[in-house]
Amino acid sequence: MYSDKVMDHFEHPRNVGEIADASGVGTVGNARCGDIMRIYLDIDENQIIRDCKFKTFGCGAAVATSSMATELVKGKSIREAMEVTNKAVMEALDGLPPVKVHCSLLAEEAIHAALWDYAQKNGIQIEGLEQPKSDISEHEEEEEY
Numbered sequence: 001m002y003s004d005k006v007m008d009h010f011e012h013p014r015n016v017g018e019i020a021d022a023s024g025v026g027t028v029g030n031a032r033c034g035d036i037m038r039i040y041l042d043i044d045e046n047q048i049i050r051d052c053k054f055k056t057f058g059c060g061a062a063v064a065t066s067s068m069a070t071e072l073v074k075g076k077s078i079r080e081a082m083e084v085t086n087k088a089v090m091e092a093l094d095g096l097p098p099v100k101v102h103c104s105l106l107a108e109e110a111i112h113a114a115l116w117d118y119a120q121k122n123g124i125q126i127e128g129l130e131q132p133k134s135d136i137s138e139h140e141e142e143e144e145y
């Protein structure tokens, strides 16, 4: 059912954790299943993503897509990171079963939410970036998950 790459990223997720004093943090929830993902970005003065970490309280496909998404945005400019769509993440993972496609949306939304946070903090606009609909960071309590 799952590709070798999905299984690899699920069993050995890359970039799990958090970044203290991150340039941008985005937390999103999936309305269909209630799963939650948070992405941390460390962005340098040239708008290059130096580091990226994630925490996911969700299914295996969500873990695998977050892992791959963080790998894809690391070292990229914020403009290039905007091109890391759920489709790009799925392709990099050699596909997901149709029933799991919505899980990959979480990764794209979390990256966008973190970029939005970065843009807000720095008073800049990122072309093509809209305010995340499902950013739940303002409504949650500060607790680990």
Ligand code: FES
Residues within 6 Å of the ligand: 030, 033, 034, 035, 058, 059, 060, 061, 062, 100, 102, 103, 106
């Ligand atoms: Fe919730 Fe996959 S089932 S993100």
